[in-house]
Amino acid sequence: MxxxxxxxxxxxxxxxxxxxxxxxxxxxxxxxxxxxxxxxxxxxxxxxxxxxxxxxxxxxxxxxxxxxxxxxxxxxxxxxxxxxxxxxxxxxxxxxxxxxxxxxxxxxxxxxxxxxxxxxAYSTPPHRVVGTGSTTIAPTTFTESQLLAVLALAEPVLRRAGVGTWQIPTAVEAAQRLGWSQTRFGRKLDNICDKLSSAGVRGLRGGQNGAAATRRMRLVEYAISTLLVTTDDLALLDAAAPRVDCVRKEASA
The missing domain is CATH 2.60.200.20 (Tumour Suppressor Smad4)
Incomplete structure (x- = not known):
């Protein structure tokens, strides 16, 4: 594009x-x-x-x-x-x-x-309260690492308005973005989807009819539409990248 x-x-x-x-x-x-x-x-x-x-x-x-x-x-x-x-x-x-x-x-x-x-034109007023610590949505609380997992999936859509969910990264790509193993990222993703499903969000359960790609797309759509993550949160993802690079350099030294 x-x-x-x-x-x-x-x-x-x-x-x-x-x-x-x-x-x-x-x-x-x-x-x-x-x-x-x-x-x-x-x-x-x-x-x-x-x-x-x-x-x-x-x-x-x-x-x-x-x-x-x-x-x-x-x-x-x-x-x-x-x-x-x-x-x-x-x-x-x-x-x-x-x-x-x-x-x-x-x-x-x-x-x-x-x-x-x-x-x-209509001007969108400020609508999100900026706070510290974990992010709360309805009765569900997310840790920083869980929020990073969501951001890794939503990054293309957040960085460029108009990008569709077809450009959401795979689980492997998202794990690499964070410097995590695929197993760790998969566990985080499961925990996030379980929490949201328990809070009544549909389309996040795995199983026979729940393809992995569809689940990631649904999670990103929900996270962006409810302001679970916004462009302001991308700084957290960028801050995590230098930490990942430092760990890799120390491991290769």
Whole structure:
């Protein structure tokens, strides 16, 4: 995927569509079209519709409309707190100053970064209380090591808004990120899923119908949607990495 976050503050009801550095801006009257034909032209992919997305101004908002016939688009706010699927034929108002739109056509995934007039947009207020020690969610308490295990799985989604759960690392990759053995990571993951399952969270039990990949995806979706982990917590993961490197260097000395 390509693209960067919109940095320009838009006024006068305008919209900006950024596709990997190719930027199209429009005022209130002119729609922006995306597809193999359009203002944002992606003409090198035969799997993509000629006319796929349109950004139009209506009822005081900019709307994104899926005018294609079979490809959905995923919408995410800049903080990753809201995720929606825009099916063919559906439309949705852009209520955030910055919205990430991702979609796949054939083997390729694309990213658009959409910016709208800040005066028209909703600003998310502070909502998480910062504290010290373990993190509490409902009746369930997590240790620092358990939180690190969740962060290792959720890191790609937290670091880049718009990334889907298909980029969640495997258990082996997450264990390597933390410098843990796969057995240790597996035990932590089991403990986390057991705690959440006991608290009423569904889809985290193993067994015949509970594939490991599905369980990891469900855990990450839950952790991000309930703010069990946020981008602020990535500092814990980064702080753990130097400790892991030091241990490895001492072991090889």
């Amino acid at each position: 390509r693209g960067g976050l919109v940095t320009t503050t838009l006024r006068d009801g305008g919209i900006q569509v950024d596709f990997g550095g190719e930027v199209v801006r429009s005022d209130r009257d002119e729609p922006v079209k995306v597809g193999r034909l359009g203002d944002i032209s992606i003409d090198d992919n035969p799997y993509l519709h000629r006319h796929f997305l349109e950004f139009v101004r209506k009822d005081g908002f900019w709307w994104v409309v899926n005018v294609g016939s079979r490809i959905p688009a995923q919408l995410t706010d800049q903080l990753g707190l809201m995720r929606s699927t825009l099916a063919p034929g559906a439309a949705m108002p852009l209520v955030f100053a910055t919205t990430i739109v991702t979609f796949s056509a054939g083997p390729t995934t694309y990213e658009l970064v959409i910016g709208v007039d800040a005066d028209d």
